[in-house]
Amino acid sequence: MSYVDDVLAMIEKRDANEPEFLQTVREVLNSLRPMIEKNEEHYRKEALLERLTEPEKLHEFRVPWVDDNGQAHVNRGFRVQFNSAIGPYKGGLRFQPSVNLSVMKFLAFEQMFKNSLTGLPIGGGKGGSDFNPKGRSDAEIMRFCQSFMTELYRYIGPDEDCPAGDMGVGGKEIGYMYGQYKRIVGEYKNGALSGKPIPFGGSVGRDTATGYGATYFVEELFKDLGKTIKGTTFCLSGFGNVCWGATKKISELGGKVVAISGPDGYVYDPDGINTPEKIDYLVEMRNSRRDRVQDYSDKFTSAEFHAGQKAWGRVNADVYMPCAMQNDIRIEDAKRIDEEGHSKIIIEVANMPTTQEAVDFFLEKGYILAPSKAVNAGGVACSEFEMSQNAMKLSWTAEEVDEKLHRTMANIYHNITDAAKKYGMEGNMVAGANLAGADKIIQAMEGQGIC
Numbered sequence: 547m548s549y550v551d552d553v554l555a556m557i558e559k560r561d562a563n564e565p566e567f568l569q570t571v572r573e574v575l576n577s578l579r580p581m582i583e584k585n586e587e588h589y590r591k592e593a594l595l596e597r598l599t600e601p602e603k604l605h606e607f608r609v610p611w612v613d614d615n616g617q618a619h620v621n622r623g624f625r626v627q628f629n630s631a632i633g634p635y636k637g638g639l640r641f642q643p644s645v646n647l648s649v650m651k652f653l654a655f656e657q658m659f660k661n662s663l664t665g666l667p668i669g670g671g672k673g674g675s676d677f678n679p680k681g682r683s684d685a686e687i688m689r690f691c692q693s694f695m696t697e698l699y700r701y702i703g704p705d706e707d708c709p710a711g712d713m714g715v716g717g718k719e720i721g722y723m724y725g726q727y728k729r730i731v732g733e734y735k736n737g738a739l740s741g742k743p744i745p746f747g748g749s750v751g752r753d754t755a756t757g758y759g760a761t762y763f764v765e766e767l768f769k770d771l772g773k774t775i776k777g778t779t780f781c782l783s784g785f786g787n788v789c790w791g792a793t794k795k796i797s798e799l800g801g802k803v804v805a806i807s808g809p810d811g812y813v814y815d816p817d818g819i820n821t822p823e824k825i826d827y828l829v830e831m832r833n834s835r836r837d838r839v840q841d842y843s844d845k846f847t848s849a850e851f852h853a854g855q856k857a858w859g860r861v862n863a864d865v866y867m868p869c870a871m872q873n874d875i876r877i878e879d880a881k882r883i884d885e886e887g888h889s890k891i892i893i894e895v896a897n898m899p900t901t902q903e904a905v906d907f908f909l910e911k912g913y914i915l916a917p918s919k920a921v922n923a924g925g926v927a928c929s930e931f932e933m934s935q936n937a938m939k940l941s942w943t944a945e946e947v948d949e950k951l952h953r954t955m956a957n958i959y960h961n962i963t964d965a966a967k968k969y970g971m972e973g974n975m976v977a978g979a980n981l982a983g984a985d986k987i988i989q990a991m992e993g994q995g996i997c
């Protein structure tokens with residue numbers, strides 16, 4: 547058996563109860579074959595893939611907190627510090643009931659390749675909790691964040707590990723966590739967290755960076771396809787921060803977002819989500835913590851709500867952009883998209899939003915599929931810009947940040963398409979992203995000896 551097969555067999559046995567982690571490891575290792583096979587014995591001797599797939603450190607802790615009625619609760623907190631070969635651990639915190647060790651390890655593993663793709667000096671990490679913010683008051687959120695940080699503080703720092711937001715964690719939560727961190731460590735080290743509000747060290751443009759970055763990636767891809775965002779229709783999923791940023795930039799560039807979704811179903815707005823009132827309402831929906839997309843169609847009569855359904859293959863659009871969470875597009879959704887014949891372009895924005903079966907289906911059918919670890923890297927890139935500004939104790943203008951973000955996304959697009967070409971996988975951006983991301987990490991790991 548090949549080295550990749552041996553390592554996959556070992557991990558499938560050892561981490562058999564971690565389905566999301568296994569899914570991403572299988573995808574990545576399979577696409578690294580052309581690189582590994584060139585020098586297989588060397589990598590085997592160095593246990594390179596065993597080291598690449600094992601987190602450097604893994605922290606799990608109890609998070610006790612008290613709700614507004616005086617009832618105590620206990621949640622599980624995590625921080626996975628996957629790889630620090632190219633920089634301090636970096637990655638978001640997710641507060642969502644589906645969080646568990648497997649989900650944390652999958653997100654941290656993806657993050658390490660994504661961070662490498664940005665070209666910036668950041669390693670990979672991820673954290674969070676199975677805490678559900680839905681329906682919680684501000685006071686409850688604050689107490690939870692303070693309790694979470696009371697454990698997390700020992701593992702983070704500007705040169706050690708810098709968490710940011712993810713699902714369920716925005717500027718408000720990061721602010722509460724930073725306040726608690728500062729009290730415990732007794733120093734103003736605001737580079738220990740990114741995604742902060744602007745008055746205490748946040749970067750302008752961090753809130754829109756993931757969605758804008760994804761749109762800039764599409765712009766770059768469209769140059770090669772001879773298309774423009776202007777006049778193109780987009781079907782998105784989710785209604786959170788990433789979906790909001792993408793919708794804002796797409797509509798600014800003359801494109802039209804016609805669908806978004808939530809846990810309750812999807813909303814179709816044939817007029818487009820393209821006025822400031824509609825776009826701002828997404829923020830209001832998120833801040834309400836109702837976790838309900840039907841609120842949009844209740845407010846805007848141009849929209850129809852479809853309860854309990856996904857928009858995939860049901861909404862006519864030129865581009866499909868999943869912006870919600872993992873495994874959103876499954877094989878049955880992929881087949882429906884194909885049968886309806888709407889769109890041949892899938893732009894992943896959420897982390898791992900397409901199942902492996904659906905990815906294989908799209909690639910076989912000749913779809914253009916852009917992988918999330920490239921497309922959504924603008925968020926973490928801007929987080930690194932925030933770390934840089936904090937370290938220098940100064941702040942950049944919106945124009946400087948946007949220019950850097952633009953350049954980063956264009957570079958990522960060209961690096962992944964070049965890597966695919968270099969290893970004989972031309973046109974396969976999924977493989978290209980894994981190969982380009984891994985290349986730098988592997989070089990860094992090799993340069994630092996067996997560690």
Ligand code: 2IT
Binds near residue numbers: 660740897923
């Ligand atoms: O998935 C992601 O890239 C994030 N949640 C953002 C990570 C970061 O450190 O900004």
